[in-house]
Amino acid sequence: MTTRRDAVHDTLRQSEGFRSAQDVYAEMRLHGAKIGLTTVYRALQALADKGQVDVLRTDDGESVYRACATDTHHHHLVCRQCGRTVEVAGPAVERWAEAVGSEHGFTEITHTVEVFGTCSSCSTQARTG
């Protein structure tokens, strides 16, 4: 039965940005879903393992998840105010990482790249308010 997992996945899809397991749990409960925290964690892990959601770590060590549109390799441009996230491709970065790695004799190169900023709406609000 993947009903719960689907429900978690759906909840995640309704969000613009990255959400923590606790967030997802709270939101599902708010919407009347009958689900336990443990199950949310398990569903999230399962989805992450299957590559159906992306995971990253907040500065304070919390794992946050996001259901991304593309299932191909990509990176994220995240607004540090509202969390709005844009998926970006970066062929240049991929090549750079490979080059840097082999240059120093490293093999099996992987990399993590995340870009943070303040999105236009948030910077407008900041100016206005």
Next chain:
Amino acid sequence: MTTRRDAVHDTLRQSEGFRSAQDVYAEMRLHGAKIGLTTVYRALQALADKGQVDVLRTDDGESVYRACATDTHHHHLVCRQCGRTVEVAGPAVERWAEAVGSEHGFTEITHTVEVFGTCSSCSTQARTG
């Protein structure tokens, strides 16, 4: 009294790669240092705030620290076997991050970039052993 902080900094400098607070603490105790875990955490935070050590998060959420040679902005190429770390500059990546950000109307762009791989010694050992 920055004696403790210096001691922590020194311990970090003697390490090739990134070390966790607990690692640093254990190492210092091994070498006979009389210091508490709390102080190690505080020293590490202070050093990180001052930009004298670099911090990053392990996959399992642990904070790891490293005393880097350059105090200018740089990234890391980390061996996922032995932890050996090479500091790398990446002007191309800096430009790319800026471009991606402004392209989507984001301002105050920052980024995190880490490259992981298997270093030559470790891959040799893997073949040999």
Next chain:
DNA sequence: CCAGATTTTGACAACCATTTTCATTCCGAC
């Protein structure tokens, strides 16, 4: 439809890195 095997679920407890608390120690100022 039923009994038994298997999987999923979730309340609760355990974990563990990190932080907070707070009493003590240290050190310079006077």
Next chain:
DNA sequence: GTCGGAATGAAAATGGTTGTCAAAATCTGG
């Protein structure tokens, strides 16, 4: 010497995450 503020560290608290285990749901063959 001693007053005051900063540093220290043992112990307790915090909080996200994971493990436990029994109950519930689902599947299986009869």
